[in-house]
Amino acid sequence: MSSVTEMLRSFHAIIVTGGSSGLGKAFIEHATTLHPAARVCNLSRKKPAINLMQHTLRHVACDLEKSSDVVRAADEVLAWLRTEVPTGRVLLINNSGFGSYGRFPAPSLEHQLGMIDLNVRAVVHFTGLLLPELKARGGAIMNIASTAAFQPTTFMATYGATKAFLLHWSLALNEELRGTGLSALAVCPGPTATNFGQRAGMKIGGRLDSLSMTCDAVVAQSFRALTAGRAQVVTGWKNQVMVAFSARLPKPLAARGSAVALKKFRLPECGPS
Numbered sequence: 001m002s003s004v005t006e007m008l009r010s011f012h013a014i015i016v017t018g019g020s021s022g023l024g025k026a027f028i029e030h031a032t033t034l035h036p037a038a039r040v041c042n043l044s045r046k047k048p049a050i051n052l053m054q055h056t057l058r059h060v061a062c063d064l065e066k067s068s069d070v071v072r073a074a075d076e077v078l079a080w081l082r083t084e085v086p087t088g089r090v091l092l093i094n095n096s097g098f099g100s101y102g103r104f105p106a107p108s109l110e111h112q113l114g115m116i117d118l119n120v121r122a123v124v125h126f127t128g129l130l131l132p133e134l135k136a137r138g139g140a141i142m143n144i145a146s147t148a149a150f151q152p153t154t155f156m157a158t159y160g161a162t163k164a165f166l167l168h169w170s171l172a173l174n175e176e177l178r179g180t181g182l183s184a185l186a187v188c189p190g191p192t193a194t195n196f197g198q199r200a201g202m203k204i205g206g207r208l209d210s211l212s213m214t215c216d217a218v219v220a221q222s223f224r225a226l227t228a229g230r231a232q233v234v235t236g237w238k239n240q241v242m243v244a245f246s247a248r249l250p251k252p253l254a255a256r257g258s259a260v261a262l263k264k265f266r267l268p269e270c271g272p273s
């Protein structure tokens with residue numbers, strides 16, 4: 001595949017979870033700029049505010065923390081594919097997710113379990129329901145993990161563990177898919193300028209902002225990695241250096257290091273002291 005545009009134009013349909021903001025919205029905008037004829041289906045609670053022609057963007061309103069919504073959304077997506085985009089390769093971008101900052105189980109056990117349901121369970125469930133169709137048509141699956149996947153993340157214990165699951169699952173899935181015409185790419189962004197930090201209850205600004213990448217830069221690198229047929233991409237050279245270092249540390253030492261690093265992101269009025 002010679003260029004990102006050619007790679008994107010090889011897909012007839014693009015399915016994105018969490019396209020209503022941040023990285024998911026940027027994935028849709030970037031893909032439809034390079035491939036205006038692409039048919040896009042978004043799954044999230046809110047409809048994305050993206051100026052695309054009505055027939056180009058299908059929105060399936062759903063709360064992917066709920067297993068019943070995952071099943072209903074998968075049925076709707078499969079019906080959309082069969083009626084409106086009956087042939088051609090499909091790109092699935094599993095992007096919906098959130099984090100939470102603080103000492104487990106703050107802010108609540110229910111919140112932590114919802115995070116596992118969205119970041120892990122929904123990805124496995126939704127991908128599993130779509131897999132026969134994806135295998136029959138060929139295509140690619142992008143799983144949005146994180147640099148948090150490479151070491152224990154103190155004060156974001158559950159979040160980091162969900163992303164470690166996603167990274168390992170995606171890499172193994174990619175191997176299992178060899179020779180099927182379908183592949184999986186694990187995307188591992190570091191801090192990126194989206195609503196993520198605010199929703200996670202992290203202090204915005206200062207060090208986090210200096211490390212932060214734009215959504216456009218993360219999306220461009222992710223699509224380049226997909227074009228190159230890679231199984232994993234860590235976006236940004238600072239994140240690559242950080243991951244190369246932290247992934248080699250003994251896990252207990254990495255947990256201690258992340259405690260020191262992540263302590264700086266607590267909000268003044270709450271979180272670990």
Ligand SMILES: NC(=O)c1ccc[n+]([C@@H]2O[C@H](COP(=O)([O-])OP(=O)(O)OC[C@H]3O[C@@H](n4cnc5c(N)ncnc54)[C@H](OP(=O)(O)O)[C@@H]3O)[C@@H](O)[C@H]2O)c1
Nearest residue numbers: 018020021022023045046064096097146191192194195196
């Ligand atoms: N930003 C970062 O620093 C960073 C770093 C590494 C990895 N990531 C990962 O990147 C992905 C995208 O996050 P982002 O940074 O773009 O944050 P964001 O702006 O908060 O976007 C999160 C997206 O997930 C969707 N979502 C949240 N809860 C959902 C639910 N229950 N059901 C369906 N969709 C839901 C949201 O849509 P609705 O609210 O409309 O449902 C939204 O579109 C996440 O998986 C995140 O873990 C982010």
